[in-house]
Amino acid sequence: MLIEIVIILVKILAVLGMVMPLAGALGWIERKGSALIHDRIGANRASIYGFAGAGLVNTLVADPLKFATKEDVIPRGADRLLHTIAPCINLFPVLVAFAVLPFGDVLLVGDREINLQIAPLGIGVMYVLAMMSLGVYGVVLGGWASNNRWSLLGGIRGSAQMISYELPMGLAIIAMILTYGTLDLQEMARAQGELIWGWLPAWGIFYQPVAFLILLVAGIAESKRIPFDLPESESELISGYFTEYSGIKHLMFFMTDFVEVIIVSGLVSTLFFGGWQVPYLYSSGFEFPWGASIALPNIAIVLLQIVSFTLKIVFFCWFQIMIRWTIPRFRYDQLMHLGWLGLLPIGFVNIVATAVAILATQSA
Amino acid sequence: MTLLTFLPLSALIVIFALGVILNRHPIRSALCLAVTLFLLAVMFVFLDAHLVAALQIIVYAGAILVLFLFVIMLLNLEADIPQRRRRNLTIAATAAGLVFAGVALRPFLGSDAGLPGVGMSGPVPDTFGTAAAIGQRLFTHFVLPFEVTSVLLLVAVLGAVVLAKKKIG
Numbered sequence: 001m002l003i004e005i006v007i008i009l010v011k012i013l014a015v016l017g018m019v020m021p022l023a024g025a026l027g028w029i030e031r032k033g034s035a036l037i038h039d040r041i042g043a044n045r046a047s048i049y050g051f052a053g054a055g056l057v058n059t060l061v062a063d064p065l066k067f068a069t070k071e072d073v074i075p076r077g078a079d080r081l082l083h084t085i086a087p088c089i090n091l092f093p094v095l096v097a098f099a100v101l102p103f104g105d106v107l108l109v110g111d112r113e114i115n116l117q118i119a120p121l122g123i124g125v126m127y128v129l130a131m132m133s134l135g136v137y138g139v140v141l142g143g144w145a146s147n148n149r150w151s152l153l154g155g156i157r158g159s160a161q162m163i164s165y166e167l168p169m170g171l172a173i174i175a176m177i178l179t180y181g182t183l184d185l186q187e188m189a190r191a192q193g194e195l196i197w198g199w200l201p202a203w204g205i206f207y208q209p210v211a212f213l214i215l216l217v218a219g220i221a222e223s224k225r226i227p228f229d230l231p232e233s234e235s236e237l238i239s240g241y242f243t244e245y246s247g248i249k250h251l252m253f254f255m256t257d258f259v260e261v262i263i264v265s266g267l268v269s270t271l272f273f274g275g276w277q278v279p280y281l282y283s284s285g286f287e288f289p290w291g292a293s294i295a296l297p298n299i300a301i302v303l304l305q306i307v308s309f310t311l312k313i314v315f316f317c318w319f320q321i322m323i324r325w326t327i328p329r330f331r332y333d334q335l336m337h338l339g340w341l342g343l344l345p346i347g348f349v350n351i352v353a354t355a356v357a358i359l360a361t362q363s364a
Numbered sequence: 365m366t367l368l369t370f371l372p373l374s375a376l377i378v379i380f381a382l383g384v385i386l387n388r389h390p391i392r393s394a395l396c397l398a399v400t401l402f403l404l405a406v407m408f409v410f411l412d413a414h415l416v417a418a419l420q421i422i423v424y425a426g427a428i429l430v431l432f433l434f435v436i437m438l439l440n441l442e443a444d445i446p447q448r449r450r451r452n453l454t455i456a457a458t459a460a461g462l463v464f465a466g467v468a469l470r471p472f473l474g475s476d477a478g479l480p481g482v483g484m485s486g487p488v489p490d491t492f493g494t495a496a497a498i499g500q501r502l503f504t505h506f507v508l509p510f511e512v513t514s515v516l517l518l519v520a521v522l523g524a525v526v527l528a529k530k531k532i533g
Contacts, residue, residue, distance in 0.1 A: 082395075122494055126418040130405075133426025137398065140433050144391060152437065159434050163427060170422075183495055 011118045015098050018310065021060060022317070023258040028059035030321050037325040067251035075147055075244045082145035087245065087252035090138020094259045097131035100124045101266045102186040104276045104305040105283065108298045116276070116302065117186050124185040125173055128267060129166075132222060135260070136162040139224070139231060139241050142253065146244035154240025157332070158231030162222060164339040169218035171347030172211040175354045176271050179207050189275030193282065199289040201279045204272035210350045212272045214343050219264030220320060221339070223257055227327040230335060265316030266309075273312050276305035369410050377403045385457075390436045398429045413493040 028043060032055075035042025046062075048054035074083050104116030121127050136159050143155015180188045194202040205212050221228040232240030242253040269275060280288050281304060285296035296304075330338070380403065383396030401424045408417035491497040502510050 082392075121414060123414045123418045126415065126422070126495075130418045130421035130426065133422050134402075136426070136430050140430065140437070141395075144433075144437055156434065156437060159430050163430055166426070 007114060008118065011116070012099075015101075015103065015118060016095070019095070019098060019259060019262055020255075022262055022314070023255050024060045024064070025056055026258040026261060026317055026321070027063065027254070028056050029318065030324070031055075033318070033321040034325050037322070064251065068248050070247040072247040072249060073244075077147040078244065079145040079147070082141050083244075084249070086138050086141035086145055087242075087249040087256075088138075089141060090135065090256045091252050091259070093131040093134040094256055094263055097128050097263050098266070100127050100185050101263075101270055102189050102275055103309050104302050105190070107302045115186065116306070120184070120186060122184060124183045125177065125188075125267075125271075126183055128185075128263070129170060129173060132169075132263070133162075133166055135222070135256075138253075138256065142245065143231075143241035146241075148244050150237040150239075151241050151243045154231045154237045154243070158224060158241055161224070161228065161231060161335060161339075164336060165218045165221035165228075165343075168214050168339065168343035168347045169222065171344070171351060172208075172215040172218065173271070175208055175211040175347070175350050176204060178351065178354045178358060179204065185270050185275070189270055189277060192274040193277050195289065201274060201277065203274045203277070208272065208350070208354070210346060211354075212268070214347050214350070215271065216264075216268055217338075218343060219268065220323065221335075223260035223264055223320075225257060225261070225320070226324045227330050228335065229329060230332055233329060261317050261320050262313060265313045265320070268316055269309065269312035274308075275312075276309040278304050278308045281305070373403060373407055373410070377407070391433065394429060394432045394436060397432070398425050401425045401429065411493075415493055415495050415498055 031043040043055050046055040046058040048057070074080055099119040100117065100121050102115075102117035107114040107116055119127075139158035139162065140155045143151045143153070143158065146152075176188070177183055180191050182188060182191075188204075192201065192203050196202050196206060200206065224231050230240075231237075232242065237243065242250060245253060280286050281296075281301060283298075283301065285301065286292075286294040377400055380396045380400040384393050384400065387393040387396060401420060405417040405420040405425070408414075408420060
């Protein structure tokens with residue numbers, strides 16, 4: 001009993017220990033990415049002994065310290081209680097959503113099998129949806145409790161946007177549930193270890209490219225970043241729903257956006273890119289389709305899987321940052337059009353097509 | 365679910381439910397309702413009904429309540445309503461509450477062994493509360509109520525569209 005609690009605690013610490021620094025690092029990667037796309041030199045003022053990459057250390061250590069020691073201002077007339085808890089309500093659901101993302105297969109320690117997933121819930125992917133749907137409260141509350149019209153506008157825009165894009169997201173996930181026949185993300189990741197035609201990894205992207213696009217677009221909209229950043233658009237609303245936040249609370253809102261980027265990357269990797277799967281790596285080692293094979297111990301396989309999952313997540317984080325600096329912000333009507341008249345019908349058609357295809361293959 | 369989890373959880377649910385009706389401010393009321401619904405989902409988790417818990421959060425806490433908040437914020441509802449209406453509302457609400465309490469308490473007062481769920485105890489089967497089990501029940505045993513509900517929702521959607529169209533012109 002005690003050992004099981006310890007194992008779960010270690011898993012939680014391991015996941016948070018990966019997510020939080022990555023979220024911090026994304027702040028720096030984003031500045032670097034922006035410089036890259038703008039074709040200018042950027043984010044190179046914090047070098048330590050001439051090493052510009054030290055800006056990463058700066059973002060991870062100095063920035064949080066600076067935020068934490070700044071004065072926390074609550075505007076006059078604001079709802080003090082709600083103003084204070086709004087950033088927590090914003091950050092909490094996104095962080096706990098990581099509980100069901102599997103980051104590896106089974107780790108063998110002695111005769112104990114450790115499932116590398118914090119919470120092996122049967123409803124897996126539904127749990128992620130549920131938690132992401134709670135994320136809207138932080139935005140609404142932050143906007144309302146600040147007693148500021150820009151904040152309120154941002155909160156209202158945010159709630160409408162997040163509810164609108166939850167639907168296509170759910171539709172894309174339903175198509176994936178149909179494809180894999182399970183709700184459990186660990187089962188989905190395992191199912192992607194098979195091969196198509198004997199050489200192509202059976203990743204979700206090859207079955208459901210349309211669902212992938214829908215999920216990616218809806219996911220970026222959920223994280224409220226450019227081109228979907230109407231709730232916080234600087235040129236119109238100063239900073240939207242977190243205009244009136246300073247110090248550590250501002251940092252929490254800021255972090256939430258990056259953690260959302262990571263959870264969207266994690267979800268996309270798990271559903272469409274094999275999760276922790278490494279192509280041709282099985283529970284005994286590599287078995288290549290041309291006949292060669294390399295036997296590996298369990299610990300090496302698990303490490304490879306964790307590295308694989310991490311790399312996929314980092315890639316999609318980078319991809320989202322590239323999108324952020326490439327595409328300009330939508331107008332509000334374009335945003336609603338894309339969600340309700342673009343993604344939603346495509347999502348419905350995709351579900352029907354998936355169901356028909358599954359029926360056809362089953363009866364054949 | 366043991367008393368150790370049930371008692372604190374239900375106490376919290378009752379406290380937040382009271383918060384819904386005792387708060388003067390509509391936004392705070394709506395928030396208390398959101399917390400109540402979230403805690404109900406927690407209760408479902410302890411009762412092994414994981415899918416129902418997820419649906420509870422996705423549908424009620426994550427969508428419907430957000431729309432409540434949205435409307436309250438957009439209309440900027442007054443914190444107070446006129447004294448006269450308040451008295452009438454209090455009377456109506458008390459009557460409705462008493463009727464509901466009577467219905468809810470009936471299985472505990474009389475010998476209504478026929479009501480579903482009364483007298484059920486012991487461990488639940490492995491498939492209890494899974495998406496597969498609920499889906500199978502929905503599409504076999506409860507297929508008529510299920511379809512009727514979907515027609516009802518369709519009618520509501522159409523009604524909303526018609527009302528909105530009129531306003532646009």
